[in-house]
Amino acid sequence: MHRFVLSAGRRAALPFAALLLVVTASLVPASAQDFSGVEVTIEHVAGNVHMLKGAGGNIGLSIGDDGILMIDSQFEPLAEKIRAAIAEKAPGKVRYVLNTHWHGDHTGGNAAFGASGDGASVVAHDNVRRRMTRKQQIRGRDVEPAPPGKLPVVTFNDQLSVHWNGEEIRAIHFPHAHTDGDSVIWFAGSNVVHMGDMMWVNRFPFIDMDNGGDVIGMINAIQAVLAKLPADIKLIPGHGPLSGRKELEDYRDMLVATTDIVRARVAAGKDLEAIVEEGLPEAWEEWGGGFIKTDVWLRTIHRSLSGQGETFWHPHGHDHKH
Numbered sequence: 001m002h003r004f005v006l007s008a009g010r011r012a013a014l015p016f017a018a019l020l021l022v023v024t025a026s027l028v029p030a031s032a033q034d035f036s037g038v039e040v041t042i043e044h045v046a047g048n049v050h051m052l053k054g055a056g057g058n059i060g061l062s063i064g065d066d067g068i069l070m071i072d073s074q075f076e077p078l079a080e081k082i083r084a085a086i087a088e089k090a091p092g093k094v095r096y097v098l099n100t101h102w103h104g105d106h107t108g109g110n111a112a113f114g115a116s117g118d119g120a121s122v123v124a125h126d127n128v129r130r131r132m133t134r135k136q137q138i139r140g141r142d143v144e145p146a147p148p149g150k151l152p153v154v155t156f157n158d159q160l161s162v163h164w165n166g167e168e169i170r171a172i173h174f175p176h177a178h179t180d181g182d183s184v185i186w187f188a189g190s191n192v193v194h195m196g197d198m199m200w201v202n203r204f205p206f207i208d209m210d211n212g213g214d215v216i217g218m219i220n221a222i223q224a225v226l227a228k229l230p231a232d233i234k235l236i237p238g239h240g241p242l243s244g245r246k247e248l249e250d251y252r253d254m255l256v257a258t259t260d261i262v263r264a265r266v267a268a269g270k271d272l273e274a275i276v277e278e279g280l281p282e283a284w285e286e287w288g289g290g291f292i293k294t295d296v297w298l299r300t301i302h303r304s305l306s307g308q309g310e311t312f313w314h315p316h317g318h319d320h321k322h
């Protein structure tokens, strides 16, 4: 988290329906999805960095003289379309893939671009590989271990830098936020950060508490990131439109305010069902219009506050409780 020397952003219109579709689709097994109608587009962000949209998590691309570095890999069936879109910007194959976390809509294309495919080195936090090598559960659905070709081959436990296309590209791990293996990827020269699924734009986040996610850990992580971001930083969220500081501050404010509400209700002796029944003030209504509805969000906060998830202060790699 250290040494962010970044600098701004402004806001884009939010394609709410598109975000809902993408996020919902991301929790359906890739094999059950039809990708034939997916359109892959690339927009320039700043400096060397571009954002690729298709289905699943937004991809970040560093394109320059050294070649192509990719943040996240969406789904395997999209690899051909992704290659074609990149080829319109630059020749050559992807040389590095950095995964922001282990979820399948961010790592599904790893094998296509990695050592068993185009030959890129796949890089991620230790916990990304750890989760992918074992059977996991997401919201009650089993996720089978990933085949070896999808696994990161270079892993790190805190942060890692790739010196590429004339700038430092730094992956910085946060222990318990969306999962226990989240990294933000900071493009120091281009003044861009890929936030992975640590950032949600105008939507309550999915916190994967069965895989080390935690609401309090998320708040701490976002505060730490905001403390380092300059005003003119550009942010690529895991899903949704290109954003800036304003969107991340709004998200932080929502996290803090709604967590305070649940904390106060718990302190007043209310049980979970009473807390959910009461809902949230109208100010937060719009945030419940996506994949995570208000009731699910309240339950997530309550579970975090009652310590039923994995506790956020543990260092890396402990198995979670269910």
Ligand SMILES: [Zn+2]
Binding pocket: 101, 103, 178, 197
């Ligand atoms: Zn995710």
